[in-house]
Amino acid sequence: MMARRSDHSQEEIREMAIKASRSIIIRKGLSALSARKIASEIGYTPGTLYLIFKNQDDLILHINAITLQDLHKQLVSAIKRCRKPESCILKLGHEYVRFAVENRYLWNAIFEHRLPDGQKLPGWFRVHIERLYNLVEVQLESFNNTKRFDTHLAATALWSGVHGICVLGLTDKIENSNEKLIQSLVDSLINNYLAGLR
Amino acid sequence: MMARRSDHSQEEIREMAIKASRSIIIRKGLSALSARKIASEIGYTPGTLYLIFKNQDDLILHINAITLQDLHKQLVSAIKRCRKPESCILKLGHEYVRFAVENRYLWNAIFEHRLPDGQKLPGWFRVHIERLYNLVEVQLESFNNTKRFDTHLAATALWSGVHGICVLGLTDKIENSNEKLIQSLVDSLINNYLAGLR
DNA sequence: ACTTATAATTGAACGATGTTCAATACTTTT
DNA sequence: AAAAGTATTGAACATCGTTCAATTATAAGT
Secondary structure, eight states: OOOOOSSOOHHHHHHHHHHHHHHHHHHHOGGGOOHHHHHHHHTSOHHHHHHHSSSHHHHHHHHHHHHHHHHHHHHHHHTTTOOSHHHHHHHHHHHHHHHHHHTHHHHHHHHHOOOSTTOOOOHHHHHHHHHHHHHHHHHHHTOOOSSOOOHHHHHHHHHHHHHHHHHHHHTTOSTTOOHHHHHHHHHHHHHHHHHHHO | OOOOOSSOOHHHHHHHHHHHHHHHHHHHOGGGOOHHHHHHHHTSOHHHHHHHSSSHHHHHHHHHHHHHHHHHHHHHHHTTTOOSHHHHHHHHHHHHHHHHHHTHHHHHHHHHOOOSTTOOOOHHHHHHHHHHHHHHHHHHHTOOOSSOOOHHHHHHHHHHHHHHHHHHHHTTOSTTOOHHHHHHHHHHHHHHHHHHHO
């Protein structure tokens, strides 16, 4: 019923392609990624990639989803040992910055990549983003204070803010930016925002 | 001494090129911009553009600088009639969102564009960014409260945060995003951050 | 075992892209 | 009118994403 080149199943090729792509992004950034480079690294031709991925956007989304998963994992393990929600959120911010710096190119790829205009992110991808916001929201829910507030809104505002600092810090749009400064900015944002929430 | 095609001076061509580029970005986004399209819109050839701009990055930086100037102008005029620094900063946030929504593609181009790796933003461009941060910083300085804080750090943290909300909101990375929701998020971030600052 | 059907894989082709630079066309000077 | 000199061209190069007829390798049928 089937006739393949014997060497690898499509599933194997898929994994090889993703692995090679990640390696290219890590070494040279998203802009250096191309179908021909991926193909040559895994010993196939460009055409083969289009049997497995709809197009390049599809491939990049899958790569970025993996990065988001990795990030989520790191964040979860970072707050294992912390009690108070305030320090949890601070740790989350801290770890987010650390991850972004350590995995600069992979992290950058998530936000450098844009779908063609009007095209919405697929639901399976958006899930990965929401899981991150959720980490913060859970902490805000366990805030035991008298004032009531919309935890979903607060989590979105605060986390988007932290992200904004990271983006501008790591793309040279903040002067004299370095990891330490970015961490201070994130600390400032989180500390004051949380203080204001009470 | 010179031999030009009589039609236009280089300065005129420069302006025509920038105008045409802005028009393309407004209509179709930064990704639709190309040397050939610009050239054909102004009745010249791609090669001509390279007599005037170092390369495409240089051209885009000049376009983005204009957008940053426009934004700055809008922000300044938005806070003309406000007294208290808190409401000034809220207005700044509000106006930033409004500008980003209204000039979506031009605004997007500022952050979609990335220089080749390791290449720093030129100083003349960075000035435009700093002028924006400065609007916030000035307001924070006129905060008359007992507590002392680093106004530069605070302005950077808060404004980067506002920007982060805009980016994620306008690039489909926040669920059910629309201008009203983005405005609420920005309000939340500013209000709580400022409350925490005191 | 041989043939036929079928599916995996190829690689050439298409229309783009940014950028360069010898050749050309035009202006000014001699 | 000829020479000098420069603004402008446009073809060329190396890329890019994507498609699809042609090819190859396997499985099924006899």
